[in-house]
Amino acid sequence: xxxxxxxxxxxxxxxxxxxxxxxxxxxxxxxxxxxxxxxxxxxxxxxxxxxxxxxxxxxxxxxxxxxxxxxxxxxxxxxxxxxxxxxxxxxxxxxxxxxxxxxxxxxxxxxxxxxxxxxxxxxxxxxxxxxxxxxxxxxxxxxxxxxxxxxxxxxxxxxxxxxxxxxxxxxxxxxxxxxxxxxxxxxxxxxxxxxxxxxxxxxxxxxxxxxxxxxxxxxxxxxxxxxxxxxxxxxxxxxxxxxxxxxxxxxxxxxxxxxxxxxxxxxxxxxxxxxxxxxxxxxxxxxxxxxxxxxxxxxxxxxxxxxxxxxxxxxxxxxxxxxxxxxxxxxxxxxxxxxxxxxxxxxxxxxxxxxxxx
Ligand SMILES: *Cc1c(COP(=O)(O)O)cnc(C)c1O
Numbered sequence: 152x153x154x155x156x157x158x159x160x161x162x163x164x165x166x167x168x169x170x171x172x173x174x175x176x177x178x179x180x181x182x183x184x185x186x187x188x189x190x191x192x193x194x195x196x197x198x199x200x201x202x203x204x205x206x207x208x209x210x211x212x213x214x215x216x217x218x219x220x221x222x223x224x225x226x227x228x229x230x231x232x233x234x235x236x237x238x239x240x241x242x243x244x245x246x247x248x249x250x251x252x253x254x255x256x257x258x259x260x261x262x263x264x265x266x267x268x269x270x271x272x273x274x275x276x277x278x279x280x281x282x283x284x285x286x287x288x289x290x291x292x293x294x295x296x297x298x299x300x301x302x303x304x305x306x307x308x309x310x311x312x313x314x315x316x317x318x319x320x321x322x323x324x325x326x327x328x329x330x331x332x333x334x335x336x337x338x339x340x341x342x343x344x345x346x347x348x349x350x351x352x353x354x355x356x357x358x359x360x361x362x363x364x365x366x367x368x369x370x371x372x373x374x375x376x377x378x379x380x381x382x383x384x385x386x387x388x389x390x391x392x393x394x395x396x397x398x399x400x401x402x403x404x405x406x407x408x409x410x411x412x413x414x415x416x417x418x419x420x421x422x423x424x425x426x427x428x429x430x431x432x433x434x435x436x437x438x439x440x441x442x443x444x445x446x447x448x449x450x451x452x453x454x455x456x457x458x459x460x461x462x463x464x465x466x467x468x469x470x471x472x473x474x475x476x477x478x479x480x481x482x483x484x485x486x487x488x489x490x491x492x493x494x495x496x497x498x499x500x501x502x503x504x505x506x507x508x509x
Contacts, residue, residue: 152469153469154469154471155468155469155470155490155493155494155498156471156472156490156494157472157483157485157490157494158472159301159302159323159344159445159472159476159483159485160301160322160323160341160343160344160349161343161344161348161349162344162345162472162485162487163487163489163490164347164348164394164398165398165401165488165489167398167401167404168347168394168397168398168489171397172186172390172393172394176390179393180195180198180199182195186389186390186393187389187390189389191383191386191387191389192383196389196393199392200382200392203221203395203396204219204221204381204382206399206400206402207355207399209403210326210399210402210407211325211329211330211332211355212329212332213332213355214332214333216357216358216359217332217355218354218356218358218374218378219353219355220353220354220356220374220382221342221351221352221353221382221392221395222351222352222377222382222387223350223351223352224352225341225349226250226322226339226340226352228352229320229339229340230253230256230258231260231261232372232374233254233293233318233339234260234261235261235364235366236364236372236373237293237316237318237336237361237364238258238261238262238293238364239262240262240263240291241262241265241290241292242258242262242263242264242265242291242293242294243264243265243287243288243291243293243294243295244264244265244266244267244294244295244296245266245267245268245269245278245279245285245294245295245297246268246270247269247270247275247278247296247297247300247303247305248270248275248302248303249275249300249303250300250301250320250322251295251297251300252271254295254320258295261366262292265291267279267285267286267287267294268284268285270305274303274478274479275300275302275305276305276435276436276437276440277437277440278305278307278437281312287313287314287315288315291315293316293317293336293337294311294315294317294318295318295319295320296311296317296318296319297319298319298320298321298324299321299322299324299327299444300442300445301323301444301445301485302445302476302478302479303435303436303447303476303478304436304442304445304447304479305437305440305442306324306441306442306444306445308324308328310330310331310334311334312334316336316357317334317335318335318336318337318339319335319337319339320340321338321339321340322344323340323344323345323444323485323487324344324345324442324443324444325338325344325346325353326345326346326402326408326411326488327408327411327412327444327487328412328415329409332355335357336360337354337355337356337357338354339352339353339355340352340353344485344487345444345487345489346395346398347391347392347394347395348390348394350388350390350391351387351388351391351392351395354377356374356378358378361375362375370384371384371385402488414488415444415486415488416443418443418495419441419443419446419486421495421496421499422446422484422486422495422498422499423441423446425499425502425503426446426502429503430454430506431451431454431461431506431509432448432450432451432482432502433448433449433450433451434448435447435449435479435481444485444486445483445485445486446484446485446486447475447479447482447483448481448483448484449479449481449482450481454509457509458481460505461482462474462482464504464505465498465501468500468501469497470494470498470501473498484498
């Protein structure tokens with residue numbers, strides 16, 4: 152049976168990414184060696200990193216003065232690497248969920264953290280609004296937020312305006328919309344949601360946002376080391392970077408970010424329409440903050456007893472990974488770029504069929 156992969160991360164990758172990675176595991180770039188055993192210093196792998204950086208910059212229209220890095224450690228390492236490099240006295244954060252909470256906790260080791268707003272009292276089912284719920288103080292070193300809250304299914308799909316350097320965790324919605332990179336000092340994310348298998352973290356950093364803290368920085372933690380060495384200071388995650396390049400080539404081939412954004416919006420609209428229409432289900436987040444990447448929904452109060460039945464019914468239809476995160480419950484369907492409309496149709500059909508049965 153065909154499987155429809157709705158996992159939140161690691162998550163679905165394009166068939167092209169998987170096929171090309173499989174080929175390179177057998178024979179990488181005609182070297183007669185596997186990508187698994189090649190030196191990261193080989194000219195063939197250097198070409199992979201160079202092309203991945205160039206395509207990343209091209210697709211996201213990264214302006215001059217910014218560097219794209221491919222590092223290890225996951226987005227969670229960025230939670231402390233950012234303040235290590237950028238927090239001298241005080242930083243401002245917005246708390247929109249588990250990942251933002253973790254970022255705030257990590258930053259507190261380095262200085263004062265002002266939490267400007269939080270939606271924790273609503274179990275993070277909405278996003279506090281800049282200008283209405285909070286303003287960004289000018290006496291902080293930077294302002295940090297999370298663009299897409301993977302667990303709770305909320306998303307900020309605009310680039311905020313900050314009077315101070317702005318840092319954003321875009322782990323789960325990078326490449327789902329055009330981004331005005333020039334508004335940010337730094338953007339980071341684990342690549343395992345919309346780009347690559349687990350193991351590589353992308354960082355887009357503005358060179359002149361660095362070098363402003365007085366604390367000494369170990370080489371591995373200093374972004375400037377990785378800029379200087381072109382992400383090759385230590386052994387980078389070779390295989391995930393290769394797969395990331397394949398995904399970037401695929402993104403370019405299908406027409407770039409605007410084309411993907413249109414597909415992502417269409418997929419999300421179809422699923423939210425069904426959630427709103429179907430008497431068995433309801434969405435969990437404020438309508439205006441609904442994520443187009445991670446769609447969270449639960450059974451309506453009269454039908455909560457059917458949750459387990461629907462989970463089993465969905466599994467019988469080949470729908471994989473729709474169990475909601477334990478902090479929300481119910482269901483979560485992740486609609487990353489590589490997920491075809493056909494899979495959304497399969498989920499919507501299952502919801503309709505299940506409704507008709509009850
Ligand atoms: C998955 C995720 C993380 C954590 O990423 P790791 O690579 O596992 O550290 C952080 N932030 C967001 C928004 C995520 O979706």
